[in-house]
Amino acid sequence: MKGAWLVLKKEMLYWTKDRRTLFLTLFFPLILYPLLFGIMTKMSLNDSRRLSTSVTRVAIDDPRNILSSILFREGSGFEKFTESLENIPLALSQEKIHLSIKVPQDAKDYVASQKPIDLQITYDPSRDMSEKGFFKIQKFIKDNDAMIVVGRLNELRLTSDILEPTRISIIKTTGANEEIGKLIGLFLPYFLLISMYAGAMQFGADITAGEKERGTLLSLLTTRLSRLQIMQGKMLAIFCVSILGIAMNLIAIGLGGFTAGNLALYDRVEKTKAMAISMGSPTPPTIDLQSILTPQAILLTLGLLIPLGLLFSAIILTIGAQSKSVREANVAMVPGIFIVLAIGVFSLSPGIEKLTYLPFVPLMNITVVIRKLFTGQFVAWEYLITLLMTLLLSWFTVALSGRLLSRENALFKS
Amino acid sequence: MIEVSNIYKSFTLKDKRTLKIKTIAAVQDISFSVLPGEIYGLLGPNGAGKSTTLRMIATLMSPEKGSIKVSGLSTTQHPNEVRAKLGFLATDMDVYERFTPREQLKIFGEFQGMDPESAEKRGLQLLDNLGILDFANVKMDGFSSGQRQKFNIARALLHDPQVIIFDEPTTGLDVLTAKTVLDLLINLKTQGKTIILSTHILPMVEKICSKVGIIYQGKLQTEGSPKQVMERFNSNSLDEVFFTLADSKEPKGGQ
Numbered sequence: 001m002k003g004a005w006l007v008l009k010k011e012m013l014y015w016t017k018d019r020r021t022l023f024l025t026l027f028f029p030l031i032l033y034p035l036l037f038g039i040m041t042k043m044s045l046n047d048s049r050r051l052s053t054s055v056t057r058v059a060i061d062d063p064r065n066i067l068s069s070i071l072f073r074e075g076s077g078f079e080k081f082t083e084s085l086e087n088i089p090l091a092l093s094q095e096k097i098h099l100s101i102k103v104p105q106d107a108k109d110y111v112a113s114q115k116p117i118d119l120q121i122t123y124d125p126s127r128d129m130s131e132k133g134f135f136k137i138q139k140f141i142k143d144n145d146a147m148i149v150v151g152r153l154n155e156l157r158l159t160s161d162i163l164e165p166t167r168i169s170i171i172k173t174t175g176a177n178e179e180i181g182k183l184i185g186l187f188l189p190y191f192l193l194i195s196m197y198a199g200a201m202q203f204g205a206d207i208t209a210g211e212k213e214r215g216t217l218l219s220l221l222t223t224r225l226s227r228l229q230i231m232q233g234k235m236l237a238i239f240c241v242s243i244l245g246i247a248m249n250l251i252a253i254g255l256g257g258f259t260a261g262n263l264a265l266y267d268r269v270e271k272t273k274a275m276a277i278s279m280g281s282p283t284p285p286t287i288d289l290q291s292i293l294t295p296q297a298i299l300l301t302l303g304l305l306i307p308l309g310l311l312f313s314a315i316i317l318t319i320g321a322q323s324k325s326v327r328e329a330n331v332a333m334v335p336g337i338f339i340v341l342a343i344g345v346f347s348l349s350p351g352i353e354k355l356t357y358l359p360f361v362p363l364m365n366i367t368v369v370i371r372k373l374f375t376g377q378f379v380a381w382e383y384l385i386t387l388l389m390t391l392l393l394s395w396f397t398v399a400l401s402g403r404l405l406s407r408e409n410a411l412f413k414s
Numbered sequence: 415m416i417e418v419s420n421i422y423k424s425f426t427l428k429d430k431r432t433l434k435i436k437t438i439a440a441v442q443d444i445s446f447s448v449l450p451g452e453i454y455g456l457l458g459p460n461g462a463g464k465s466t467t468l469r470m471i472a473t474l475m476s477p478e479k480g481s482i483k484v485s486g487l488s489t490t491q492h493p494n495e496v497r498a499k500l501g502f503l504a505t506d507m508d509v510y511e512r513f514t515p516r517e518q519l520k521i522f523g524e525f526q527g528m529d530p531e532s533a534e535k536r537g538l539q540l541l542d543n544l545g546i547l548d549f550a551n552v553k554m555d556g557f558s559s560g561q562r563q564k565f566n567i568a569r570a571l572l573h574d575p576q577v578i579i580f581d582e583p584t585t586g587l588d589v590l591t592a593k594t595v596l597d598l599l600i601n602l603k604t605q606g607k608t609i610i611l612s613t614h615i616l617p618m619v620e621k622i623c624s625k626v627g628i629i630y631q632g633k634l635q636t637e638g639s640p641k642q643v644m645e646r647f648n649s650n651s652l653d654e655v656f657f658t659l660a661d662s663k664e665p666k667g668g669q
Contacts, residue, residue, distance in 0.1 A: 009521075010525075013513075013517075015473070018512060079608060216510055218504060218508070220525070222570075223525040223526060224495075224526055225525050241666050
């Protein structure tokens with residue numbers, strides 16, 4: 001085994017000499033993700049702030065001023081569009097207006113006779129401002145209707161309780177933490193699978209087919225190290241680089257999430273505080289990331305990633321060592337990305353965790369177990385079966401790759 | 415000592431048009447031996463089977479028939495032990511460009527079971543002998559082909575092997591450096607090393623080799639001291655022997 005460690009040491013040392021790769025693998029994600037997440041969150045917050053504070057421009061056809069008189073009061077959030085319009089859909093698509101409302105000519109008579117008024121609202125659901133305006137006008141009319149109904153009930157000496165035979169009190173057993181845990185559990189396995197394979201691919205191709213192409217593999221093979229030791233060392237190196245890459249990506253995503261979370265949380269806390277105070281609630285809801293990303297969940301995830309990393313490393317090593325050049329190796333390795341991608345996409349399918357045979361399906365079981373780890377649905381036997389299945393598969397692949405690579409033509413293909 | 419006995423090696427080739435698989439005998443029934451203190455010149459045109467023979471001796475390939483022993487050890491039964499006694503240099507070997515010669519020699523020293531300090535010491539001595547000591551701490555991506563070849567010679571001799579196999583050691587070297595390598599080989603011969611040399615520079619062979627073997631179409635056509643071989647073909651030089659052999663054989667391919 002000492003020989004394998006020496007090869008691993010050489011590969012890692014050689015890897016660190018490539019400053020560009022080192023920067024791209026280790027430091028670039030630390031800059032990229034926080035920056036990306038920060039910008040995205042800031043943009044989304046700005047947009048949501050813009051939508052919530054902006055005024056909805058309404059073109060209204062209300063000859064007897066029934067709705068206009070209450071809709072365009074100061075502070076209502078609606079503004080009357082006074083120019084004449086030929087083409088309402090065009091005006092909506094050009095965002096000259098956000099809504100168009102047509103009030104019937106005889107609306108006042110309907111009010112007097114306590115019959116419903118047929119309002120015609122035109123809006124463009126593909127435009128944020130228009131859609132938001134539609135929801136706003138719906139709420140406005142509902143609130144206004146409620147006031148009219150209360151007035152009518154008062155006239156009949158009744159209270160609004162008559163309209164509400166049943167009241168619902170909602171008690172949510174899961175909070176914001178579980179929601180975020182579910183989101184992490186959904187995307188994390190997908191991300192882990194893809195970045196683990198793709199991250200190790202280039203390095204794997206370089207230290208196998210690349211060495212063959214450059215003529216350095218031959219100098220390694222003529223030392224007293226056995227072929228098996230060389231391949232074991234290279235496999236460990238691919239494994240280390242993939243795990244390092246994953247770790248850096250996870251740290252970077254964590255930092256990115258922290259940055260974005262802070263921005264969003266600040267915004268949310270401000271809003272929630274205001275809401276809680278207005279509703280008389282003493283404490284606003286908070287999100288505690290530490291209770292989602294627990295050391296146990298992280299350690300158990302790592303426990304699965306180790307055999308998975310070995311499995312991917314053995315696959316990459318076998319393909320790389322059978323190839324004549326880096327180009328050929330990359331071409332042969334790319335289908336692997338599609339397979340991993342397909343598994344990742346399939347793992348996003350709703351209800352997949354309910355399939356009872358899933359713990360026995362390699363790779364797929366990892367995605368489901370990791371998802372459950374972050375959503376508080378961890379089942380020990382499922383985890384153990386998944387770990388066992390992955391270990392068995394990686395052992396089989398490592399043994400197969402050892403057998404394939406001991407063949408002379410695997411190393412002297414030219 | 416190297417003992418090669420009746421070795422045979424073939425390769426399969428696939429015809430892209432007919433999809434038929436052909437088996438080509440690259441090395442057929444070759445036998446020779448090299449004693450300590452001897453330089454054996456293995457000669458032959460490109461594709462004759464020289465490199466395949468040398469790779470089999472270096473345990474990189476296994477013979478399908480026959481046997482090879484290096485210092486009494488079978489190459490198929492004890493490949494790791496054989497390689498520990500062997501220094502190998504081939505034309506298609508290159509260097510790790512991101513390392514300096516010093517770093518690379520230390521690493522290869524460890525691969526050969528040496529401690530890093532003595533590997534470094536011996537490596538620097540070899541670099542000095544080959545005239546590239548000034549570049550010991552320079553990254554090798556800027557090295558010329560000659561400098562790379564000199565480094566590869568140093569790497570092959572790092573662990574002071576008893577058996578040395580040099581395939582075209584003077585490739586890419588200027589006349590002066592080629593002379594340095596020639597002197598190095600003579601020095602190694604006087605130290606009692608067992609050496610096999612494969613080269614196309616036949617005057618060099620005439621000068622330093624104790625024995626020569628000429629391979630053609632995978633078979634050893636003739637063997638003996640350079641003088642004996644030249645006398646056998648009534649020639650004044652190995653070049654002439656080479657041409658005579660080439661004319662008398664119908665080319666059929668080989669490896």
